Amino acid sequence: MRMNDVKTNDARTNDAKANDPRTTPLQHRLATRDDLPALTVLMELAIGELQKPYLNPAQIASSRSIMGLDTQLIDDGTYFIVEQDGQLAGCGGWSRRATLYGSDASPGRDAALLDPAKDPARVRAMYTHPAFTRRGVGRLILELCESAARAENFIHAELMATMAGVPLYRACGYLTVADVSDASGGTPVPLMRMRKRL
Numbered sequence: 111m112r113m114n115d116v117k118t119n120d121a122r123t124n125d126a127k128a129n130d131p132r133t134t135p136l137q138h139r140l141a142t143r144d145d146l147p148a149l150t151v152l153m154e155l156a157i158g159e160l161q162k163p164y165l166n167p168a169q170i171a172s173s174r175s176i177m178g179l180d181t182q183l184i185d186d187g188t189y190f191i192v193e194q195d196g197q198l199a200g201c202g203g204w205s206r207r208a209t210l211y212g213s214d215a216s217p218g219r220d221a222a223l224l225d226p227a228k229d230p231a232r233v234r235a236m237y238t239h240p241a242f243t244r245r246g247v248g249r250l251i252l253e254l255c256e257s258a259a260r261a262e263n264f265i266h267a268e269l270m271a272t273m274a275g276v277p278l279y280r281a282c283g284y285l286t287v288a289d290v291s292d293a294s295g296g297t298p299v300p301l302m303r304m305r306k307r308l
């Protein structure tokens with residue numbers, strides 16, 4: 111074998127590693143308003159595809175009115191983006207404000223600031239692109255949210271989980287507070303209020 115052949119094979123091995131989801135590192139940053147178009151596409155895909163094992167079509171349609179992004183999170187600097195190989199893999203955030211869940215379009219939002227000594231921080235709007243599921247994107251975002259909330263002296267984190275989100279939150283230590291049903295989009299959608307000590 112000639113030396114050039116060896117180098118070519120090494121280069122191929124490195125290329126293969128770079129494209130391997132198990133070895134390419136996940137990168138994260140805070141979202142900005144410039145990310146909104148890409149985030150909207152990702153959320154639409156995640157809501158439509160990843161809820162199929164848990165909800166029927168009428169429930170998924172109804173869930174659209176209670177899911178999506180609250181742009182307050184971007185403006186507050188509490189909304190994360192995870193990328194892999196420069197591609198948007200997932201997003202999610204936390205909040206020091208009272209609203210527990212919902213998008214810009216949801217009724218009854220409350221921007222009041224929480225008291226870290228007695229109120230739980232909120233975990234909000236977690237979405238992974240269907241092509242990037244089960245690679246630890248959701249887990250990474252939760253860790254980022256929890257450590258940021260801890261740094262602001264929050265003792266607990268709370269969230270309203272979709273049925274698609276429950277396995278992730280359970281795996282990350284969240285416990286059920288209450289089973290909930292939200293019919294604001296027409297068909298009732300099952301949800302679960304969950305909490306974790308940080």
Ligand SMILES: CC(C)(COP(=O)(O)OP(=O)(O)OC[C@H]1O[C@@H](n2cnc3c(N)ncnc32)[C@H](O)[C@@H]1OP(=O)(O)O)[C@@H](O)C(=O)NCCC(=O)NCCS
Nearest residue numbers: 160237238243244245246247248249272274275277278281
């Ligand atoms: C919920 C969601 C964000 C999870 O994202 P993800 O990046 O695939 O999650 P992770 O890869 O970090 O999963 C971490 C762990 O959670 C659990 N988990 C996550 N998704 C799961 C699933 N579909 N089934 C079973 N367990 C699951 C597993 O224990 C997993 O660890 P493992 O892969 O080593 O077994 C994603 O499914 C999603 O976008 N769903 C649709 C939108 C939605 O409902 N968001 C939640 C709003 S509250």
